[in-house]
Amino acid sequence: MIDFITTTALQNQSCDCICIGFYSDKLQENFSANSELTTLLRDGNIEEIISQGDFTGKLGLTHLVSMGKNNACTPRILLVGLGESEKCSKKNYHKAIESIISAIKPLPIKHLGVHLFAACKEELSITYMLQQLAFQLQRQTYQYSKQALQQGIALYTKDNCSKDTDKHTPLEKVSCIVNQTINDEQQGNDALFLGASLGMGVNTTRFLGDLPANVCTPTYLANFAEQMGQQYDCLTIRVKDEADMQQLGMNVLLSVSQGSKQEAKFIEIEYTPGQAKSNDTIVLVGKGVTFDTGGISLKPSASMDEMKYDMCGAASVFGTMHFLAESMSCQTRVVAVIPAVENMPSDRATKPGDIFLSYSGKTVEVLNTDAEGRLILADALSYAEETYQPTKMINVATLTGACIIALGNHRSAVMSNDDAFAKELMEVGQSVCDPCWQLPLDDEYDKLLHSNFADMANIGGRAAGSITAGCFLKRFVKNTTWAHLDIAGVAWLEGKKKGATGRPVPLLANWIIQQ
Ligand code: BES
Ligand code: MN
Ligand code: ZN
16 A cells, blocks of 8 residues: 655655645635745746646646755656636545556656645545545556456466556655645544555456456356455455255355356355444345356357456445445444355256246246346345344446446446335445445336246336346345345446456445545
8 A cells, every 4th residue: 555644844755755735716726825845936936837827727637847856855846737716625535646657657756755735625635635535546556467466366477467558656655735725634644544545456356357257257256355365354254155045045156157167155154343333234145147148048259258346236245345444444244145156057046937936035037147146146136135233235237237327337226125225325435436326126127027937027118127136136135225226337348448347445435434
């Protein structure tokens, strides 16, 4: 983890670069802010750069200024445009940090100074700014291949691993210069630590998501959990194999896995807080389909490789648990439940029309083997509800392509048996720029799951595909406040920037610490 600290003075910091933010309509403000900053700006001839029009303070604009070797504070200043002060917002602040990251990426900067830009509105508090800064800077240290190497995966030896192209700056330390607006140093450092921990959690999610499916199998995920358990005392790990699941009657879950050579694993990670403030328990359930071919209802081959991301729900639950363990910021028991399977066609695979008896006692007719996520989640949800009697339960899944049609790649879908809970999640998502939007679960949709031969079918037809999937899950939750996040559109990026995003870890983590 990068070493993040707050400081009130630039002197004696010996940074490799200091970033200074400017609102486009208040370019002069920094020159009278405090004498130290004024001196630094004068040394860099910044007033001239501004009067020449080379730096306007436009949002996302950066301008690198060399200070010469002899400057007492820093050899470089990076001017950062914050846009119009009137329009300042969390979104704009994120953009400004992103522009800092791309500007410093090619530079050999180990120690970065950031002159924290004055908080402008209530929405953008100084603690939020510190947390986000640490989060985004920690997040950008993610390097897929390097991480894979560190995890000791045999597939990636030093010689065949040539994908180190996404170089990032070797950042070791970040000093955040906060002015008079914050006087509680501890509060500032806590915000930085929380943000950095969240960055680590998000990177764990991205790492697991990006792994190819021949490495990231259900067994790999189980071993990964065991490793986390060894690393953190506050985490307890339990792993069930197929025989255990059979004994428990998780036949609907096992029906997805039966066509694969890879053994299904049922992973539980329990986080025990230092001092529990209540008897509450939060349960997170993550869809862990390590590869989704569709099974006998085989998917078309175009972009099928992206179905290695079908365990991103599970990965986001792993990442959230990593964040909790690292930051120890939550005083409530949290349990992660991860059904992990591979969905393959084979002579042993489930055939359309096959019927299975679920853990809950209800029977399911599998009309489409490609609607497998809801099947593994069904048994996981009823098991988790019965075993942990949670106060609240959230499942996370790349559940339906229809969700991408409905909401695109910007918002996750949230569905719930409790509108107030859905609203709460939407609000938290909005406040941490990891937004979601509620879809309804009316009975009229639920009826579409009718089967002539079992208690229900696993699909509801073409209409309202995300909602009927949500209705299916709802049937396996008896009396717990529950929400389902469909992250099919937000869990990874396509095209040139292909890669896992780490969403919705910010939403989950921030909701949990607010409990
Ligand atoms: N994992 C997919 C959903 C998915 C597809 C996520 C594309 C992201 C991108 C899921 O298992 C699936 O195949 N769902 C089917 C359901 C259908 C058969 C009712 C779908 O969305 O087509
Ligand atoms: Mn599928
Ligand atoms: Zn799937």
